[in-house]
Amino acid sequence: MRASPLPNPPPQAGEGDRGAFGVYVHWPFCLSKCPYCDFNSHVRRTAIDEARYVRAFAREIATTAERVPGRTVTTIFMGGGTPSLMQPATVGAILDAIGKHWSVASDVEVTLEANPTSVEATRFAGYRAAGVNRVSLGVQALDDASLKDLGRLHTAREALDAVAIARKSFDRYSFDLIYARPGQTTDAWRAELAHAIDEAAEHLSLYQLTIEADTPFAALHASGKLAVPGDEHARALYDVTQEVAAARGLPAYEISNHARAGAECRHNLVYWRYHEYAGIGPGAHGRLVIDGARHATSTEKRPESWLMRVEASGHGLVTDETLTRAEQADEYLLMGLRLAEGIDPQRYAAFSGHSLDVARIATLGAEGMIESVGGRLRVTRAGFPVLDAVVADLAA
Ligand SMILES: C[S@@+](CC[C@H](N)C(=O)[O-])C[C@H]1O[C@@H](n2cnc3c(N)ncnc32)[C@H](O)[C@@H]1O
Numbered sequence: 001m002r003a004s005p006l007p008n009p010p011p012q013a014g015e016g017d018r019g020a021f022g023v024y025v026h027w028p029f030c031l032s033k034c035p036y037c038d039f040n041s042h043v044r045r046t047a048i049d050e051a052r053y054v055r056a057f058a059r060e061i062a063t064t065a066e067r068v069p070g071r072t073v074t075t076i077f078m079g080g081g082t083p084s085l086m087q088p089a090t091v092g093a094i095l096d097a098i099g100k101h102w103s104v105a106s107d108v109e110v111t112l113e114a115n116p117t118s119v120e121a122t123r124f125a126g127y128r129a130a131g132v133n134r135v136s137l138g139v140q141a142l143d144d145a146s147l148k149d150l151g152r153l154h155t156a157r158e159a160l161d162a163v164a165i166a167r168k169s170f171d172r173y174s175f176d177l178i179y180a181r182p183g184q185t186t187d188a189w190r191a192e193l194a195h196a197i198d199e200a201a202e203h204l205s206l207y208q209l210t211i212e213a214d215t216p217f218a219a220l221h222a223s224g225k226l227a228v229p230g231d232e233h234a235r236a237l238y239d240v241t242q243e244v245a246a247a248r249g250l251p252a253y254e255i256s257n258h259a260r261a262g263a264e265c266r267h268n269l270v271y272w273r274y275h276e277y278a279g280i281g282p283g284a285h286g287r288l289v290i291d292g293a294r295h296a297t298s299t300e301k302r303p304e305s306w307l308m309r310v311e312a313s314g315h316g317l318v319t320d321e322t323l324t325r326a327e328q329a330d331e332y333l334l335m336g337l338r339l340a341e342g343i344d345p346q347r348y349a350a351f352s353g354h355s356l357d358v359a360r361i362a363t364l365g366a367e368g369m370i371e372s373v374g375g376r377l378r379v380t381r382a383g384f385p386v387l388d389a390v391v392a393d394l395a396a
């Protein structure tokens with residue numbers, strides 16, 4: 001832990017949901033590892049002892065609640081890995097543990113990530129009974145050849161059947177698609193996205209394929225066996241994404257997330273609006289405000305090592321650092337500029353102790369990368385494809 005934390009700045013007006021407190025729970029297991037994925041997900045040959053994990057989750061929740069007592073949980077997100085491999089009773093027990101140690105808002109959003117297979121869809125009613133009120137399905141593509149290339153275990157038909165069951169089981173659901181896939185044309189993506197929007201109710205996550213280091217896709221890419229769209233083609237696919245989704249009522253509210261107004265994922269908004277959240281389970285990250293200082297926390301990634309740590313000491317923390325004001329300001333920029341609503345410059349100044357550089361804002365504005373609207377600063381459509389560079393410029 002770093003010494004002498006600077007006090008956290010007082011709350012500012014701007015992002016409406018200031019009392020927000022999210023709880024992220026990580027389930028780190030999958031049936032097989034997708035070749036593009038670098039999430040903390042693991043495949044095990046033997047059955048997972050879910051009861052043992054439930055006890056460990058409950059202990060880590062109790063320990064975390066001792067550090068940040070008195071919060072009202074507004075959002076819960078069970079991510080992975082593949083949380084839909086958990087039995088509904090396991091999900092219920094984790095939610096019970098959260099409710100035992102914190103108050104839970106009456107309109108809490110409880111999301112569970114699911115793989116879109118028929119086996120998992122049979123559990124949806126059980127998840128709903130356990131308290132889940134939103135699912136996010138990893139559909140990834142709507143054509144079987146692409147699904148096979150992505151190493152997925154389901155077909156497009158099976159995924160759409162799972163979407164239909166989600167629609168019947170939950171008021172709110174979303175699904176993920178990956179675009180900029182090898183060989184994908186703008187026409188094919190336009191048609192696939194239109195089909196997806198017909199199947200989506202209120203929310204879609206549309207991710208551009210990223211070649212992550214140390215994945216099988218990275219090795220194939222490096223050896224020339226996997227060709228992904230170049231910058232210009234990727235940009236054209238991004239433009240199609242924005243155009244089709246906006247025209248069909250699902251504009252981007254974040255660089256990769258689209259929703260009807262009011263249907264945004266409230267949990268992810270907790271991250272992007274830089275509110276407080278607890279990270280529970282292997283490899284989970286948190287941002288906790290303790291005695292006025294914002295702590296960045298992370299837990300042991302390997303599931304079995306995390307279990308042993310929690311069983312020995314009540315938590316799996318391997319990082320617990322207080323963030324300086326400058327670090328908080330940078331994180332606020334990095335997170336907030338992903339959002340279409342952008343950031344509140346006054347809140348940035350409250351974190352950092354100084355205003356954003358007026359000359360840099362003017363230059364980026366003249367280049368058409370950012371704009372000021374209603375007292376907020378946001379990235380333009382032209383700026384989003386080069387978001388990292390824009391953030392780096394502003395933060396420098
Ligand atoms: C934890 S997974 C979702 C739940 C579930 N494990 C599944 O795959 O169906 C989160 C999402 O990140 C996206 N994703 C993962 N790796 C990616 C990559 N390399 N490029 C783009 N999107 C990726 C996928 O759309 C995936 O659904």
Ligand code: SF4
Nearest residue numbers: 030033034037041081
């Ligand atoms: S994409 Fe989902 S199912 Fe595939 S390895 Fe990653 S977390 Fe597991």
